[in-house]
Amino acid sequence: MISLRKYLVALILSSCLLFTACSQQAPSRFDDAQQQSTSKGATAVVDTSQSGGTFNRYFPDGNSQYERIYSQEKKGFAEAKLKVGGKEIAILSISDTSNNPSAIAKFKESSSKISGYPAVTQGSSGTAVLVADRYQVKIRSKDSSFSESDRQAWLSKFDLRGLSKLK
């Protein structure tokens, strides 16, 4: 009888433990970022960053085939979609790396250039250049018809020289 009671108590206790454990969120690979970004004084965007609106004028224009639609504009960041026949084929962006300085590192390891600026490919869909050691201009393909060479060609259509003078 005693052993049955012991057994029951153990069962109830372990169920409680299991229940409590299950009601907690499992550890995540993003826990470190969550902890760091919520610590006192942490910020993803610095005050000295350029406003997103200042970047708009350096984007390439659309034409009869390619439609350019501005899609996001936040401090230090502007983004536009490129569409053909209503279909999204690429994302164009300019960002101020003073908000995320680690983004610069990849350019230091690269020897390739576009219009004279350090260039890298990123993942399977992105190509980027670094202008004036500060502004990252990036194009990401959203459709397989828009190739790496398309990205390179469109990157050179940005007013990179104008952007390099932006202080």
Place this chain on the structure above:
Amino acid sequence: MSDSIFELVDNLPQKNVTTMMLKSLDSIVPGEWENTVGFVETIRKVTGETDEELIQQIGDRAVWLYNDKSQGYRRAMWLYQTVDRSDKALGSAALANKVGNKIPLVGGLLSKITPNPEKAQALDLSIKLVVELVAFCQINGIPGDSIGDFVGALGDYSGESLMRMAALVCVDGLIPLGPDFILKAQSTLSGIGPKDLESNSTFQGVSESIPGGNSKGKLDFIGESFGSVKGWMTDFVSSKNLSPEKVVKNLQGFLEFSDNKLDYVAAFIDVSTNYYEHTGTQTLARRLIERAFDEI
């Protein structure tokens, strides 16, 4: 209550009354909405990338951006959550055992539901529309240099955002208010005063985020916003050839009800779904991930 963006996206349900309702509307915006859940899965879907190190970098940056209150993402999430939570007494728990088959809106379930008066329903529709506008600006800023750029960005809705708007037109417009729901909402807005607005529970929840200062100013802002999106809604209804009858057919894919109980159907969907929060979380995650990948 989850606080991190990855938990919010990880915790989105694969299947509940909300997803069943949204799926039933698929033929209205064919293929636009896929119920992508899970933060890493969303990064993969949005970027098409598979490299784990790159996914980590994108996710980390997205977490940082979301947690910086100055960036507006938290406010947008709060708006999507709050506008959908004014009354969820008949939540998923009560219906959990019914999910899997069609939900019969008869007998006991029907007696638990009280249809909203038309005025309250018209206000709910208008406020949800304004919340969408405010959340859009919180998430995307005001893109471009001209009004035309901004309207272009708004008109470029697709995916889960388009599904959210389709659901708004269908289950908060056509079903409770009928084919002339736009006119009814407009006449409600022009016929009420600040006191009426203040007593609306949906407004009470999100009031602080609606521009306009006092209640009178907020009412004006809601009226103007509704007026400016009216054209888009009219076009949407006519281009999809939408009518209450058509929407009823769609909804009968997951809900059993008789055609003369449309006000009950609207009230049931109101209390048992959170489609604004569900698709709003998906929209926000997508925009955040796009920006994060651009910035890393």
